[in-house]
Amino acid sequence: MKNIKLTTEQRNPLSYRIDTKSTTEILTIINKEDHKVAGGVKPAIPQICNVVENVIKAFNNGGHLYYIGAGTSGRLGVLDASECPPTFGVSRDLVKGIIAGGYEALTRSIENAEDDGDAGIQAVKDVNINENDVLVGISASGGPNYVVEALKYAKSKGAAIAAISCNEDTRSFDICGQENSIFIHVGPEIVTGSTRMKAGTAQKMVLNMITTTAMIKTGKVYNNLMVNLQPVNIKLIDRAINLIIEVTGEDYKTSEKAFYDADKETKTAMIMLMLNVDANEARKLLSTNNGSINKVLDERGVQCNIS
Missing domain, CATH: 1.10.8.1080 (Helicase, Ruva Protein; domain 3)
Structure with missing residues (x-):
């Protein structure tokens, strides 16, 4: 199997012969594995903090936060970005998710889109990324060309960059450097390679942390109250x-x-x-x-x- 060294592509011994288990046993295994996710996020708090500080700086300087990813990772970026306007009363352009394959990829899988590095570059060109912005590359493997090439281009334009991955020593981490590389160790998936599971959950947790903390620090929350909400209904x-x-x-x-x-x-x-x-x-x-x-x-x- 290609990339077998990637943790997220390895088999999980705790789910061997899961196809012979009862429904309750399967659910229990999944739940037990999901408990590892928050623990996997905790060691990355220093790196997440670095990213948040860059996002706060961007917001205060009129810049933006962009997420970029493919498949599940891309969808999670779009999801988190789409929740910011109603929750925090910000413009739709302040936080934006970019997904390989475009918005069609939100509802159906376009598997080869992640390999198109030129498309990743074009995607960040289209938003006119610059030195006031932050680009966060999201991927379980840390290696899709779409994400890697976008990060390289954003870096060349002076934007702050960061990467989120559930594997160590990835291409995206090489570009972003240790301080802005958010590694979340969640181990192999219950269904081998199905990174929509623990890896996806971990990524969503980190995205929640980034936007929520940045919004709190830029006055969108008072005490713990959602005072900047848009009362649209x-x-x-x-x-x-x-x-x-x-x-x-x-x-x-x-x-x-x-x-x-x-x-x-x-x-x-x-x-x-x-x-x-x-x-x-x-x-x-x-x-x-x-x-x-x-x-x-x-x-x-x-x-x-x-x-």
Whole structure:
């Protein structure tokens, strides 16, 4: 078998003869193996931290975070990117997932797309990647030409680059260097080579960590509350109003009025009520403090009353 040295391509002795097991036994084996994923991520926190710091810098300088991958890895990048606008109220272009084979590959497998290095280069050219941006290459094996060539090109343009892989000593790691190479050791898969399983779960965990931490550090979260959410439906409007109640201590009617007076801007409504200012003044305060409620309150000498 080609690339048999790759951990993710080896057989897992704990799942030998899994085809003879009962349904409950199979599920138990899968669950037991999945428990290894979080433990595999923990040793990579220093490298993940380096990547997050680069992402924060990019966001503060008007840059972007791009994920690039093929197959499952590419889909995970698109998934994480697509959740950022509704969760954190950011533009759709701030975080973007690029997948080998294009968006058609989101719903069907295009296996040979990962081998096309020129397409990887073109994909990052198409987003005009530059020195203000970050490109994270995602792949279980760490070696698809599509990802590797994209990373090389992005590096040549001065972008910060990083790679996520479930194998050591990969081509993508060689390009990114040790500090920005996120190795997640999860071992062989239950079904040999099926990296949509533990490897995919591990990659998604890391992507969650990168975007969530970067958004927290750039003022999109207050305390542990999702204050930058986009209230685009009834459920989210109710959530936003309840967040205002939680933060300000005001009743529902007062919080609802502030929410609509602020044109459904949750953070603006919070500042209005906490500092007794109008919507325009609240927006100015947030704008001059990088959208951070904490910084606005510190500037005004007001303490947070929620735990």
